Amino acid sequence: MFCHEYLIDLKAGPAAVRAGYSKNGADQNGYNLLQEEAVRQRIDELKQARNVQINIDACYVLQRLLEIDNMDVADILDEDLRVRPLAEWPATWCRYLSGVDLAEMFEGKGEARDAIGILKKIKWPDKLKNLELLGKHVSVQAFKDNVKNELTGVDGQAPTFVVQFSEKGGEGEG
Template sequence: MNKLTARQEKFCYEYVIDLNATQAALRAGYSEKTAYSSGSRLLKNVEIQKFIQTLQADLEKTAGITALKVLKEHKKIAFSDTSMIREGWMTLKSYKELPKEIKDCIQEVVTRETKYGNEVKIKFYDKQKSLDSISKILGFDAPTKIEQKIDFDSLTDEQVNSLIAKMTE
C-alpha cells in the first residue's frame, strides 16, 4: 500500500464515522469550498478505498473499543467503593475532590443553589447491572453441568475438590 498523507489518513478515519465524504473532508482539514469535490476525489483513490475497507473491517480497533475495556468499565462500576460519599446532596467543592475512579461511576449530577452555596446531587450507575454484564462477558451466567443439590457439609475435601473439577470441565 502506498503511503497516505496524514490528511488522507485523517479523512479515512473521519469517513468511517458517518460515511459522509464531504463532512469527513471538512473534519480532515480540507477547505469548505472544495470539501465536496475533495471528498469525492479521495473516495476514488484506490489506496484510500483499501484503507477505509481495513478500518471498516475492524471497527473495534478503529473505535478503540475492546472487550477488555468494556469489562474494565463494568468492573469500575461494580466494585467501586462509593462509601466515601453519600448518595444525595454534597457541596460542589467536595465533588471536585472526588477521585476519577468514583467520578467514572457517576450517572447523573444535578446542582442547585442554596443559601449555603452550590450543592450537588449524585446518582451512581447500577452496580448490579454491571455485575450482571461482567458475569455474562465472562460466562459466569452459563448453566452449570451439575444441576443437583449437594450437601457440602457431608463431603470430604477431596470430594468437594472433585466436584469443583467436574463443574469446571
C-alpha cells in the first residue's frame, strides 16, 4: 500500500499516512520504508509499469525537448511583430508556453480614460535550460562540472606543512 501511495507525490511522510500509519512518526516510518530494498524495488516496478501504461519513455522525453528547442518566435508573430491570433499558432507553442499575462492599457484618468490597447507578455520555456536537458539526455557532457583541486609543493612535490604548537598565553596567542 505504501508503495502505491508514494507514487502519488513521491513524499514518504504523506504516503505513510495515506497507507494507514499514524501521523505521529509518519515521516520516520516513510523514511524507514524507503530504506528497505524490497520497497525500493517495488516502487521501481510500479514506476516502470506506470510509464508503460502512459507510454512515456526516454524517446518521448527527448522528442518533447526537441519540440521545445525548435520553437521559433516567428511562428507566432506577423511581419509587423504583432502576436498572431491563437488559432494560427502551432500546437507546440500552445503546449509549452510557461504563461501569458494580459494587461489592458488606458489613456487618461478616472471616468475619462480610454482603453488604448492590451499589453501581452508571453513567457516561453527557458531555451538554455532545455538545451542543457537535451545535452544531459544524450550524454553530451558539455554541462558537466569538471573541477579538480590539487595542492602541490615546491617543484611539484608533495606539500610540506609546518605546524607549531604554543602553550596557552604563550607566543602566537592573540
